Amino acid sequence: MTLTLTTVPCLADNYAFIIGNPATKEAAVIDVPQAAPINAAILAGGWHLTTVLLTHHHWDHIDGLDGLTNSADLHIIGAAADAHRLPALRTAVAEGDTIHVCGEDAQILDVSGHTVGHIAYHFAQSGFAFTADSLMALGCGRLFEGTPAQMWESMQKLRALPPETLICSGHEYTASNAAFALTLEPDNADLRSRVETIKTARLNSEPTVPSTLAVEQQTNPFLRADVPALKHAIGMDNADSTTVYAEIRARKDRF
Numbered sequence: 495m496t497l498t499l500t501t502v503p504c505l506a507d508n509y510a511f512i513i514g515n516p517a518t519k520e521a522a523v524i525d526v527p528q529a530a531p532i533n534a535a536i537l538a539g540g541w542h543l544t545t546v547l548l549t550h551h552h553w554d555h556i557d558g559l560d561g562l563t564n565s566a567d568l569h570i571i572g573a574a575a576d577a578h579r580l581p582a583l584r585t586a587v588a589e590g591d592t593i594h595v596c597g598e599d600a601q602i603l604d605v606s607g608h609t610v611g612h613i614a615y616h617f618a619q620s621g622f623a624f625t626a627d628s629l630m631a632l633g634c635g636r637l638f639e640g641t642p643a644q645m646w647e648s649m650q651k652l653r654a655l656p657p658e659t660l661i662c663s664g665h666e667y668t669a670s671n672a673a674f675a676l677t678l679e680p681d682n683a684d685l686r687s688r689v690e691t692i693k694t695a696r697l698n699s700e701p702t703v704p705s706t707l708a709v710e711q712q713t714n715p716f717l718r719a720d721v722p723a724l725k726h727a728i729g730m731d732n733a734d735s736t737t738v739y740a741e742i743r744a745r746k747d748r749f
């Protein structure tokens with residue numbers, strides 16, 4: 495059995511995700527930027543929402559919680575490290591924990607960097623990773639709290655997941671991420687063809703999220719700080735990967 499995945503656009507450029515068990519009709523939502531579109535998707539799918547998985551404390555990932563149709567009954571799961579700044583959790587988790595959601599096990603990864611305490615949820619059986627503002631389509635979140643070394647470590651944890659994993663990230667930032675990635679690796683053929691796909695998708699108002707990890711490995715500069723082709727392209731052949739990662743992140747901040 496694999497879970498179904500529904501991508502729910504929220505606010506200006508956020509995504510929430512609904513996973514559902516087709517046999518039991520049980521569903522969980524990952525992050526709650528805004529209640530109305532999630533309530534509508536739950537209703538349309540005939541789901542019974544039981545669980546909320548939170549990735550980090552930023553308002554655009556939690557503010558819709560109280561507006562969910564059956565908000566009082568929901569099992570809310572989030573990082574123990576962030577419990578003081580998240581809505582009240584029923585289950586507080588940390589890296590290495592396994593939770594059971596909609597009939598499937600999910601592993602918790604600490605992917606700090608954007609914030610310290612940001613977690614990702616990996617559903618190995620269905621092949622989903624909910625990465626929010628850590629690893630994003632062709633990008634990664636800004637470093638509000640963590641260091642480049644921390645985020646680079648997080649990127650490497652996510653990069654080690656099976657290549658067919660769907661990376662379910664928190665925002666539609668892919669078009670601007672693509673423009674930036676091209677400044678680093680203009681000769682990366684995989685990147686160039688992906689950028690064309692992204693342009694077409696956005697012209698048709700289609701989401702570019704989720705994406706597969708395999709595609710991110712080939713094209714996302716933030717996963718490539720130790721790849722010789724990228725290091726060479728930005729003139730840092732001999733630099734260590736943390737330094738290269740920090741340089742890429744700094745260039746993106748100025749882009």
Ligand code: ZN
Pocket residue numbers: 550552608627635
């Ligand atoms: Zn955030």
Ligand code: FE
Pocket residue numbers: 552554555627664665
């Ligand atoms: Fe966000």
